[in-house]
Amino acid sequence: MKLEGRSAIITGANQGLGLEIARAFVREGASILICARDHVRLAAARAHLEAFARPGQKIVAEVGDVSHEEDAKRLVDRAILEFDNVQILVNNAGIYGPKGTIDEVDMAEWIRTIQINLYGSVFMCRSIIPHMRERLYGKIIQLSGGGATNPLPRISAYAASKAAIIRFAETLAEEMRDYLIDVNGIAPGALNTRLLDEVLDAGPEKVGRQFYERAVKQKAEGGAPLDRGADLCVFLASAASDGITGKLLSAIWDPWEELPNYSKDLAGDVYTLRRIAPKDRGLKWGDR
Numbered sequence: 001m002k003l004e005g006r007s008a009i010i011t012g013a014n015q016g017l018g019l020e021i022a023r024a025f026v027r028e029g030a031s032i033l034i035c036a037r038d039h040v041r042l043a044a045a046r047a048h049l050e051a052f053a054r055p056g057q058k059i060v061a062e063v064g065d066v067s068h069e070e071d072a073k074r075l076v077d078r079a080i081l082e083f084d085n086v087q088i089l090v091n092n093a094g095i096y097g098p099k100g101t102i103d104e105v106d107m108a109e110w111i112r113t114i115q116i117n118l119y120g121s122v123f124m125c126r127s128i129i130p131h132m133r134e135r136l137y138g139k140i141i142q143l144s145g146g147g148a149t150n151p152l153p154r155i156s157a158y159a160a161s162k163a164a165i166i167r168f169a170e171t172l173a174e175e176m177r178d179y180l181i182d183v184n185g186i187a188p189g190a191l192n193t194r195l196l197d198e199v200l201d202a203g204p205e206k207v208g209r210q211f212y213e214r215a216v217k218q219k220a221e222g223g224a225p226l227d228r229g230a231d232l233c234v235f236l237a238s239a240a241s242d243g244i245t246g247k248l249l250s251a252i253w254d255p256w257e258e259l260p261n262y263s264k265d266l267a268g269d270v271y272t273l274r275r276i277a278p279k280d281r282g283l284k285w286g287d288r
Contacts, residue, residue: 002238004029007058007083009075011066011124012093014041017143017188017226021090022049024230025237031058033079033086036093039063058082066093066120067112069127076127088139088237089128091121091165096199097157099206110157117161118168125172129181138181139237142169144248145187148273154208166248166273173246182245186232189224189252224252232256247271 008025012018013034022034026049034049036042046061053059060082064071079086097113098105121142132138146152147159148166166185173183200219204212229251235241236249240260248271249256259266278286 001029002234002240003088006088006237007031007033007079007086008088008090008237009033009035009079009086009124009128010090010092011035011075011120013090014038014045017229018090018092019045019048020226020230021092021233023052024227024234025088026052026057026059028234028238029054029057030088030237031060031083033060033062033075033082035062035064035066035075037063037065065116066091066124067115069119069123072120072123073127076124076131080131085135086128086131087135087137088141089124090141090143090233090237091124092143093117093120094143094145094161095158096155097161099154099199099202101154102156105157113157114161114164117158118164121165122168125183129176132181133176133179136180138176138179139241140169140172140176140181140183141233141236142166142183142185143188144185148185148187148248152211154206154211163273169248170246170272177245180242182236182241182243184236184241184245185248186229186236187248187250187252188226188229188232189250228252248273 003025008030010018010022010032013022014036022032025032034042034045042061042063046059049059060078062075062078064075066072094117095113098109125140142165144166145162147162152159169183169185176183199207199212199215232249232251235256243263244259244266247266
């Protein structure tokens with residue numbers, strides 16, 4: 001019961017990884033508010049999660065669009081009303097957005113992707129921070145993806161938004177350090193969710209043949225397990241990770257269970273976005 005007595009907001013939690021995170025949080029004893037735009041799936045998710053709840057745990061569902069600041073504030077206000085103290089925010093809501101080269105895609109869809117993925121996370125953080133700062137404690141977990149660390153040709157809105165929210169999370173971590181609010185990002189791995197189905201439906205003409213073929217292979221092989229990403233979220237939401245902040249962690253590749261043993265090493269730029277200089281690759285040129 002790693003989250004017993006804690007309360008969390010989880011956005012985009014009516015399906016896929018968001019629902020898996022919510023399920024893991026409930027099993028670990030947390031009360032949660034889940035939100036999404038689709039009220040039918042959200043109601044079904046709540047009913048599913050209530051089956052795991054123990055006496056005293058609350059499962060609250062609230063329809064909302066985090067890309068609208070007023071919705072983000074309403075979601076946070078509802079959570080505080082229900083739980084009194086909200087220690088955890090998981091920014092999971094996100095979309096792939098338009099697929100194709102930047103000169104081909106619908107620019108309105110491109111901008112909408114930035115609004116949901118980036119602005120949605122910023123609005124939720126902006127709304128919850130005063131509450132956490134007043135209590136000198138908080139956990140903010142930002143879902144990232146391959147777009148934060150690698151170029152994603154033909155899915156540029158997603159890639160740009162994911163890189164932006166990780167740098168935002170790193171910056172926010174520094175702003176909140178003195179208030180004992182930990183802010184971290186996670187890369188859950190290549191998941192077989194609705195986003196993968198979107199890539200397959202779009203086809204190689206839209207997403208590029210190499211990316212499409214990789215998606216076909218991932219679909220056949222099963223992809224990364226959802227519960228691995230959910231378990232990392234539980235770790236980052238628990239007291240076990242207190243003081244670990246400003247990091248981007250891979251659920252699949254990083255030994256995150258052992259990180260409390262390396263707190264001194266984590267004080268630097270380990271697990272952060274950074275520019276690679278020539279000397280980082282053993283090259284003799286490029287320094288003055």
